[in-house]
Amino acid sequence: MPSKPPIISLKSVHKYFGTYHALRNINLDVEEGQKIVVCGPSGSGKSTMIRCVNGLEQHDEGDITVNGHMMTTDEKTGNLIRQEVGMVFQSFNLFPHMKVIENLMMAQRMVRKKTKAEARDTGMKLLERVGISAQADKFPGQLSGGQQQRVAIARALCMNPKVMLFDEPTSALDPEMISEVLEVMTELAREGMTMICVTHEMGFARSVADRIVFMDEGEIVEAGEPETFFANPEHNRTRKFLDQIISH
Amino acid sequence: MTFDGSLIIDSLPRLMDGLWITLRLYVLALTCGTTLAIALVLMRISSKKYLSWPVMGYIYFFRGTPILVQLFIIYYGLPQLEFIRTGPLWTFFREPFFCAWFALTLNVAAYTAEIFRGGILGVNSGLVEASKALGMTYTQTFRKVTAPIAFKLSLPAYSNEMISVLKATALASTVTIFDVTGVARKIVAETFAPYEIFLSAAIIYLVLAWVIQNGVRHLERRISRYAN
Amino acid sequence: MQEIINWSDEFLAGAMVIIQLFFVSLLMVIVWGLLGATAKLSNSRIARGIANGFTVLCRGIPEFLLLLIVYFGSAVTLTNIARSWDPEIRFMDIPPFWAGAFAISLVIGAYATETFRGAFLGIDKGLVEAAKALGLTRFQVFWRLRLPMMWRLALPGFGNHLLSLLKDTALVSVIGVQGILFTAQQATTVNHKPFTMYLTVAFIFLALSTVIVVTMKCIEKYAYRHLEAAR
């Protein structure tokens, strides 16, 4: 069956920080609409991998293709790719000097060259979608962590991205706020968004992921569908990691 | 010792003339110096060495030497150079006011560039990444995210610099300018009543410093509407 | 170049003068700073009031004007007193070196007051309580614990004050102290090379500033040596 090419593809990707080998021969294809959950111990290179996907880090060897564009060291290509890829960070990173709605409007105006009215319109719709349209005129510092992270998701969605990257979006949150963010992400997944999520929320992974990728020491140790991944992981390292997470 | 109050009253009009010169010198040096500082800091943070190194040297020189010496180099020293004395620049450099303004401006620029750099370095790198991740270019990110936040972070240090510049204007009196201090020195030379006159001058500076500080505090409160 | 060599002895002597001036005022700065900070943190309203007045005045008035006030003010007072004995006396002053050192120390002392105050406030309260619990007297706690801890916290700010102090020593040429700027003024009247002379002064100051910066780096490294291993 002739299938469409994957929307994200990493081929033999290596990345070094100085002499430290942070990514070792990473191969990963993501089809349009697929949801990938990435997990692994701290320092295993999860953040580094997804940051390479939108060029926040530059890889040293191998090819990364996103939406038909090959990632190069050229700022322009990186910029072109980032316009199609949304990213949500662990620490929200909302612009503290702009109101919530201005956070959502800025890139639409500067990058997409939308008019103020259009940008505000899109922004308000997305705030409604993540359930915080009432906070549009507040400053980020006045919101709770969960609300801030939902604003961050809405801000990324404003650019109408083809792919969303999440880097541990709930690990800076108080426990009672985790679910409100996961709900938004689940909803987004159901609507068919292509997603790569670094997260240790295994409930979310089980219900949403098409594939779970386990990384350790810069390598993808194993990848598989949630059922097989959780039921009988192939590798010892995976088993150990899962034991730790679940006993937690 | 007697304290002659009428002397103060008599000197007030002349001190006010001096105040006008002090204020002109101050505002011109501060605004021009700050503008220059913006250009300098952009060069200073550039990754291109031919832009950042000269600025580093410039800042090092101006922060490592007394303003009085810089002023003497410009006012008394430059005429030694043939091309200054005979060139078109001489129209400017023979004017003490211009020299004082020039020295102060270069000084303000050096200190303020360093202050702004501190502010830029203080901006959370996550915010810059977030802006980049939205597809914003480096320039757009700098204008919309880095600069406004850096400006706010720089304000406390910048307000100190504003006071320092005010105090530095007093040095202009050493190159025959009759600013507040210059006028005061002249009256003291005539009357030999240093307490009355110098203290009146001191009060003028204190009031100015107070006004500046309150102005900045007001501005700070206005742009700190948002938390952190 | 020849002009500089001709005057090198005088420049050296001038440099010695400003270095002496620097160290003399430095001692006074430390005294003012410690007194000021202690007063600001004391329970006495009068002490706090005096210290606040001191810092507001000495930080708000131009250094240059303060120097003129100290020097000419003291000279007028001295002359008046002297005349009441001997009406023939025309002028008497405090040696300009000491008037200069005193005036500069007031300015930098006011800044040091704020730095020391902040540093005293930055000391971990638990440590002080622990020391008291061990039975140390108040004096011992201050001398053995608070003071060394405060120093460490004050170092970066104090380094900047040292640079300002050095640069302020240029001012005293106006009241006739024979520092390097004075030397350059003298030389200029003879050789008519003001640019060369004043630029020389600038580079001597730059060299001395560099010495201060490097010294402060070393001292900071020494002060924080207990953290090295932990890094």
Ligand SMILES: Nc1ncnc2c1ncn2[C@@H]1O[C@H](COP(=O)(O)OP(=O)(O)OP(=O)(O)O)[C@@H](O)[C@H]1O
């Ligand atoms: N900018 C950098 N410079 C040097 N080393 C880095 C840099 N960024 C990451 N590293 C190193 O690369 C390794 C992988 O880091 P990465 O952040 O990708 O791990 P992670 O899997 O996301 O871990 P965590 O769960 O803690 O977020 C770590 O050992 C880290 O110390």
Ligand SMILES: [Mg+2]
């Ligand atoms: Mg990470």
